[in-house]
Amino acid sequence: MAVEIGIDVDLLRSEIQKTYASVAADPETERIFPTGRAWAEDLDYPEELARVPEPAVESFAGVANPFSLGRLQPGERVLDLGCGAGTDSLVASQMVGPGGRVTGIDMTPQMLAKARAAADAMGAENVEFVEADAERLPFADASFDVVVSNGVIDLVPDKDAVFAELYRVLVPGGRIQLADVTIQQPVSEEGRRKIDLWTG
Numbered sequence: 001m002a003v004e005i006g007i008d009v010d011l012l013r014s015e016i017q018k019t020y021a022s023v024a025a026d027p028e029t030e031r032i033f034p035t036g037r038a039w040a041e042d043l044d045y046p047e048e049l050a051r052v053p054e055p056a057v058e059s060f061a062g063v064a065n066p067f068s069l070g071r072l073q074p075g076e077r078v079l080d081l082g083c084g085a086g087t088d089s090l091v092a093s094q095m096v097g098p099g100g101r102v103t104g105i106d107m108t109p110q111m112l113a114k115a116r117a118a119a120d121a122m123g124a125e126n127v128e129f130v131e132a133d134a135e136r137l138p139f140a141d142a143s144f145d146v147v148v149s150n151g152v153i154d155l156v157p158d159k160d161a162v163f164a165e166l167y168r169v170l171v172p173g174g175r176i177q178l179a180d181v182t183i184q185q186p187v188s189e190e191g192r193r194k195i196d197l198w199t200g
């Protein structure tokens, strides 16, 4: 175990995978967090959302809109950290165009399967999806111009490891466009041990 958080990290990982496998398989089920196209539209997603196929967007589970921090530029190499079913990757793929490249990583295979199917349906040839852990990225140093991430780092036990990896894989002067959940007060020991508070 790399970091002491008062919880079994292997159990946490498998509960997170269970939660998001179910968001992939049963997108219609009501949850404590919002999902789907109507939610992305509420967040003022850019016009590229319209071309993203339904199998991706129905399992969109972001917490905010990372593109509100700025549009991506043609030719950029983008990492979508915790891409889920691929909505942000497929928005990004349209922004960076054929000269750019988008790599989505996620640890939940059911989400990645939906992302790959949606990329095929859209004919997006500049996107790939890789199964990986955000704490250990299988990429060379300085291989991306920009990282987008939406609702993922709050789920990861070792946040220092994630940021170390992001700084490593970004080029010097690269950008991080992060949408995530933050807290204003320290969480109690008891709260930290409640797996449901981590997974949702």
Ligand SMILES: C[S@@+](CC[C@H](N)C(=O)[O-])C[C@H]1O[C@@H](n2cnc3c(N)ncnc32)[C@H](O)[C@@H]1O
Binding pocket: 016, 017, 020, 059, 060, 061, 062, 063, 081, 082, 083, 084, 085, 086, 087, 088, 105, 106, 107, 108, 111, 132, 133, 134, 135, 149, 150, 151, 152, 155, 156
């Ligand atoms: C709230 S969902 C957001 C998915 C996507 N970014 C979106 O906006 O729809 C969180 C995603 O992060 C993934 N995830 C959580 N912890 C992860 C980790 N340590 N490494 C890689 N992916 C992780 C989950 O599998 C899930 O697909």
